[in-house]
Amino acid sequence: MIHKRTIYLLLLNLTLLSGFGALGQTAHSIKYELSMPEPETHFFEVHMEIPEVLSNSKLLDKNHLLVKMPVWTPGSYLVREYAGNVENFVAQNGKGQNLKSRKVNKNTWQIDINNAEDVHIDYSVYANTLTVRTSFIDSNHGYLNGASIFMFVPELMDKPSKLKVIPYEKWSVVSTALPETSKNVFDVKNFDTLVDSPIEIGNHEVLEFEALGIPHKIAMYSATKLKYDKEKLLADYTKLVEAATSVVGESPLDHYLFIVHHQPRIGGGLEHKFSTTCMTSTVAYSTESAYKGFFSLLAHEYFHLWNVKRIRPVALGPFDYENENYTHMLWVAEGFTNYFEEVILKRAGIYTEEDVLKHHASAIGNAENAAGNRVQSVTEASWDAWIKYYRSHENSSNTNVSYYGKGGALASLLDVKIISNTDGEKSLQDVMRLLYQKYYKELGRGYTDAEFQLACETVYGGSLDYFFQRFVSGTETPDYNQIFKGVGLQLVDANEGKNKGYIGITERSGSVYRISAIGSAYHSGLSVGDRIVSLEGRKGQSFTGASKVKNVGDMISGVALRNGVKFDFSFELKKDNRKAYSLQKLKKLKKKQKMAYAKFVNI
Numbered sequence: 001m002i003h004k005r006t007i008y009l010l011l012l013n014l015t016l017l018s019g020f021g022a023l024g025q026t027a028h029s030i031k032y033e034l035s036m037p038e039p040e041t042h043f044f045e046v047h048m049e050i051p052e053v054l055s056n057s058k059l060l061d062k063n064h065l066l067v068k069m070p071v072w073t074p075g076s077y078l079v080r081e082y083a084g085n086v087e088n089f090v091a092q093n094g095k096g097q098n099l100k101s102r103k104v105n106k107n108t109w110q111i112d113i114n115n116a117e118d119v120h121i122d123y124s125v126y127a128n129t130l131t132v133r134t135s136f137i138d139s140n141h142g143y144l145n146g147a148s149i150f151m152f153v154p155e156l157m158d159k160p161s162k163l164k165v166i167p168y169e170k171w172s173v174v175s176t177a178l179p180e181t182s183k184n185v186f187d188v189k190n191f192d193t194l195v196d197s198p199i200e201i202g203n204h205e206v207l208e209f210e211a212l213g214i215p216h217k218i219a220m221y222s223a224t225k226l227k228y229d230k231e232k233l234l235a236d237y238t239k240l241v242e243a244a245t246s247v248v249g250e251s252p253l254d255h256y257l258f259i260v261h262h263q264p265r266i267g268g269g270l271e272h273k274f275s276t277t278c279m280t281s282t283v284a285y286s287t288e289s290a291y292k293g294f295f296s297l298l299a300h301e302y303f304h305l306w307n308v309k310r311i312r313p314v315a316l317g318p319f320d321y322e323n324e325n326y327t328h329m330l331w332v333a334e335g336f337t338n339y340f341e342e343v344i345l346k347r348a349g350i351y352t353e354e355d356v357l358k359h360h361a362s363a364i365g366n367a368e369n370a371a372g373n374r375v376q377s378v379t380e381a382s383w384d385a386w387i388k389y390y391r392s393h394e395n396s397s398n399t400n401v402s403y404y405g406k407g408g409a410l411a412s413l414l415d416v417k418i419i420s421n422t423d424g425e426k427s428l429q430d431v432m433r434l435l436y437q438k439y440y441k442e443l444g445r446g447y448t449d450a451e452f453q454l455a456c457e458t459v460y461g462g463s464l465d466y467f468f469q470r471f472v473s474g475t476e477t478p479d480y481n482q483i484f485k486g487v488g489l490q491l492v493d494a495n496e497g498k499n500k501g502y503i504g505i506t507e508r509s510g511s512v513y514r515i516s517a518i519g520s521a522y523h524s525g526l527s528v529g530d531r532i533v534s535l536e537g538r539k540g541q542s543f544t545g546a547s548k549v550k551n552v553g554d555m556i557s558g559v560a561l562r563n564g565v566k567f568d569f570s571f572e573l574k575k576d577n578r579k580a581y582s583l584q585k586l587k588k589l590k591k592k593q594k595m596a597y598a599k600f601v602n603i
Helices: 004-021 191-194 230-246 286-305 333-347 353-370 378-386 403-423 428-442 450-459 465-473 481-489 543-548 591-601
Strands: 030-035 043-050 064-068 086-093 101-105 108-112 119-126 142-144 161-166 173-175 180-182 185-188 200-201 205-211 214-222 256-262 268-271 277-282 489-493 505-508 511-515 531-535 555-562 565-572 583-585
Touching: 086 101, 086 108, 142 191, 161 191, 185 191, 191 333, 200 214, 214 230, 230 286, 230 333, 230 428, 230 465, 256 286, 268 286, 277 286, 286 333, 333 353, 333 403, 333 428, 353 403, 353 583, 353 591, 378 403, 403 428, 403 450, 403 465, 403 481, 403 591, 428 450, 481 489, 481 591, 511 531, 531 543, 543 555
Parallel strands: 030 161, 214 256, 256 277
Antiparallel strands: 030 043, 043 119, 064 108, 086 119, 101 108, 142 200, 161 185, 173 200, 180 185, 205 214, 268 277, 489 583, 505 511, 531 555, 555 565
């Protein structure tokens, strides 16, 4: 029995030449067609046409053509091996005759040209992982990131192409930031642009608003009906855009698209030059805290259109789609974006002054309470994101630090230092403006590590070498209160003076799930996976329950099971040294401190 999809592809090969004729045969190096005749199978179908192969001077090998699949998605620093989802690869000439092809490595196919003037390629991609960095299709909708769907010819990556999208027959809406030349036909500047332009396909609602004269759209996907105040939502989106633009001072946009997925148990966002994908709960609009949480995600991803997509480390573009792209600067790319979330939402009127101080203190507390904060610097965390951040395990919290959270904490300190040293004339946003003007607009490239530090020092008005060496490249603890007093604030630890214990074990279903290196049980002999048989002579007792009836200095003992063998364990309950930080105003502020405080919290 011939599969329905196979028949579809055969018919496609016979008719596609005439279908693409209207697009022009020589104006574009590659023509892509994306279809989805059986969305319930989770397959996208891709057709590629590479015209004038023999006469194309860029293709040096006239006997063979190489096509490749990316292994990762920019913005998500992990090799994901997208070629593993490719099936049914077939190459033909323009007359529909098969060309021999073979796979020469994990993500590369070699095609024998055999004097073919045009080469047509068909393949299927299995897409059943709904995240902001992968692709997904089912009977409800389709969503794709270009890196996980489209192949490229290495010599033609910088050339323009065309993309034609044929939605499933029951779907009528295609949302993408790519410029549309006719119904569901899009111009693509180069392969980077194709990768950088996610697509949502289905029957989703599309909202529109204008901010600063720039048209914005929101593709709202949800499998269930959403409840929200449309007028308020669009007004807050508008305020967010205006506030984000105020940081750098100008917008490079002429259009922008938010793709927003609403579904249980999803979350996160991914940035693109003219769009973003954000995933949130179906109840994102139901409470004030959920609403603020959702808008913090929107603020983060929208600010990335400057920080990362245009103001970027030199290593992050042009991209090598086959290998890791290393940089020490993800603490700026993500951490600074974390920090500017608070600035943007305060200026937009979504966050209060108290919200801002709470979130800044939380970022510092999370960093200082992480055992890995004393082991790994933010530059090391940035460099090792490819093998550590996206591949965490049970011991990661003991050895790793988040370049998001710690980067945001360091950003707040740099902002305070700049504000204090310039008597409120300058702030961290001036660093972003300098980087934008010099490296993006004037030089058309990313900045190096040294150039970033120089930009900070230029705005600060002096050397910051000690700051970068000790706190950025090193793991020393800053003197927070010495720095924060410049803006009239002090970091207060609510746990100071308390003498409570901390075991440091996280349990799951009666077994040890994690053990913190700063907890009492780290050297107890317990290991992740051990099943707790009894604790203090009681079966079913949890470590949390045991610690409540023990004092610092007391012993805790129990019996555990590992690989079928029981053993005894014991350890001394030690003092909990974790912090519970809040940022509070100093009681008496001098005039300069008052001005600096107002600058810092954007009032």
